[in-house]
Amino acid sequence: MSQLINSILVFLVLTGFMLLSSSRLAACIRAIAIQGVLLGVLAIAMQDGRLSTVGVLLPLITAAVKGLVLPWLLFRAMREADAVREVEPLISYNLSIMTGAAALALSLWLGQRLQLPSHASPPLQVPAAFFTSLVGVIVIVSRRKALTQVLGYLALENGVYAFGAAAALRLPVLVELGILLDVFAGVFVMGIAIFHISREFDHIDTDKLAALTDRLR
Secondary structure (H helix, E strand, O other): OHHHHHHHHHHHHHHHHHHHHOOOOHHHHHHHHHHHHHHHHHHOOOOOOOHHHHHHHHHHHHHHHHHHHHHHHHHHHHHHHOOOOOOOOOOOHHHHHHHHHHHHHHHHHHHHOOOOOOOOOOOOOOHHHHHHHHHHHHHHHOOOOHHHHHHHHHHHHHHHHOHHHHHHHHOHHHHHHHHHEEEEEEEEHHHHHHHHHHHHHHOHHHOOOOOHHHHHH
């Protein structure tokens, strides 16, 4: 089981680099979808054979929402906004990958410094979780299009989920579903905002939204 968990965490890191290196929005959305499925499997695998109905149902719901529903909404927003790829990000993709490598090194260092109970987390969980969150922050601050920044927000949340996967299933069901509903509502609102921004300005570049103030005057 530990080998399966480590494999999931390695793939989680690889999807983070995929998100940093790709300019195609469809590929970035697929990376986020893969992360959602991986997190659902991770939450089940972390139970170490002590499966329960709630312990299986909640991760499956999470995987379905993160891996199917949210990507479907993002693909729809991409079509409505007529956005195919991220053009001229604030930092180049090569620099993004280098920044991601530095974030991975920092995450590995933090993973060694942060001591958790041995039964709560495998050695790679903390570094993978920190790295996924840092990738989300990098995407949010280095990309121009609002849709890509939404993907960064989801990556950031995925990192938080991965960090708490060992204890998440011990939380009350309503708390877990409340977190999932909060993410769903956030992406839904962002999708509506992206659609209206695209309809008003014919683009979704956030650095050009200053024109909104001039138009409202």
